Amino acid sequence: MTAAYATRPETSRGRLHPEEGSAHRSAFQRDRDRIIHSSAFRRLKHKTQVFVEHEGDYYRTRLTHSIEVAQVARTVARTLGLNEELAEAVALAHDLGHPPFGHTGEYELQDLMEPFGGFDHNAQALKIVTRLEAHYAEYDGLNLTWETLEGIAKHNGPVTGELPFALAEYAASQDLELHTHASAEAQVAAIADDIAYNNHDLADGLRAGLFTLDDLRALPLIGPCVEAVDRRWPGLEPGRREHESLRRFFGLLVEDVLAESRRLIAEAAPASAEAVRLLGRPVIRFSGPVFEKLKEIRTFLYHRMYRHWTVQRMRRKAKLVVRELFELFTSGPELMPSGWNACALFDPTERARVVADYIAGMTDRFALQEHRKLTDPMVKG
Incomplete structure (x- = not known):
């Protein structure tokens, strides 16, 4: 049953470039399908979360992460009476703007782009779906609905203060009301992202051997899950023991979000999507106690995973690759392919923005290949 505060496709604010509706799909279903068929979405297959793409086939990539986020978002949205298709569309698009090498690549691009208007992966995702995906005859981008664009831009909350250039540029053509919270569906996509990465970072860390399941027994939330599995199945083989523990942790987070969100929605009693x-303040959240306990888990992961010496060594290499590619392309734009190298004629700021777009679109593998071609004399360019 659709809730009063759900976003309805029939009352959508529409698309920047008006189109006829579909006889078979809602406006938000069409948004979802366009995102899935985009080039940027396919490239997520070879963009990683924590580990670099060549380090193993079983670690999460941005693509598998986005699919997991979309699955959680649909479940939560359906349970709360929200629009599943809008939640799914925002979830699938939320990481399109990430450069290669996970957050390491993003932080390096942020530093490099500081003099040129900044870099932000949410703003970059918006730029991709409104401009850089150039496949349609009548417009650049995917021409998504206002509600999906709003969700991409501000699913993590209002965007205030000095805007990243890509976001400010688009805001001049369409007002996404960046000062307000997004729809409940976009908030669902954001919390689904938190649920997914809290779960799979633990799974990837276990697979990489950075810590063991017994190390997690002392942590809140996940510790009791491990103990429950051990009580029910003593001596269970390691792989099954990890899976059973993590699936309980995953379910615990989903149930907490559902209970707290129901409470907040009942308290606020929003009569429409606009009222949300x-x-x-957001209406889709973890409860206070669970949120605080998740901080302890993130602290554990910071010290035992993100700061692990093997991860740090790869991060150092990744930062070097991104920085050297940026310096090579900004000083020699003719080194970029046709369609990108016209920025040689631009002023330094515009040139840097084109270079950042080019690098942000790279997969881990392609960035490493390009770097070798440009820096190793023995590799044919």
Whole structure:
């Protein structure tokens, strides 16, 4: 049953370039399908979360992560009476703007682009779906609905202060009301992202041997899950023991979000999707106690995974690759392919932005290959 505060496709604010509707798909279903068929979405297959793409076939990539986020978002949205297709569309698009090498690549591009208007992966995702995907005859981008674009831009909350250039540029052509919270569906996509990465970072860390399941027994939330599995199946083989523990942890997070969100929605009693935006606070959240316990888990992961010496060594290499590619392309734009190298004629700021777009679109593998071609004399360019 659709809730009063759900976003309805029939009352969508529409697309920047008007189109006829589909006889078989809602506006948000069409958005979802366009995202899935985009080049940027396919490239997520070879963009990683924590580990670099060549380090193993079983670690999460941005693509598998986005699919997991979309699955959680649909479940939560359906349970709360929200629009599943809009939640899914935002979830599938939320990482399109990530450069290669996970957050390491993003932080390096942020530093490099600081003099040129900044870099932000949410703003970059918006730029991709409104401009850089150039396949349609009548417009650049995917021409998504206002509601999906809003969700991409501000699913993590209102965007205030100095805007990243890509976001400010688009805001001049269409007002996404960046000062308000997004729809409940976009908030669902954001919390689904948190649920997915809290779960799979633990799974990837276990697979990489950076810690063991017994190390997790002392942690809140996940520790009791491990103990429950051990009580029910003593002596269970390691792989099954990890899976059973993590699936319980995953379910615990989903149930907490559902319970807390129901409470917040009942308290606020929003009568429409617009009322959700104007509340001044999110309605989709973890409860306070679970949120605080998740901080302890993130602290554990920071020390035992993100700061592990093997991860740090690869991060150092990744930062070097991104920085050297940026310096090579900005000083020699003719080194970029046709269609990109016209930025040789641009002023330094515009040139840097084109270079950042080019690098942000790279997969881990392609970035490493390009770097070798440009820096190793023995590799044919």
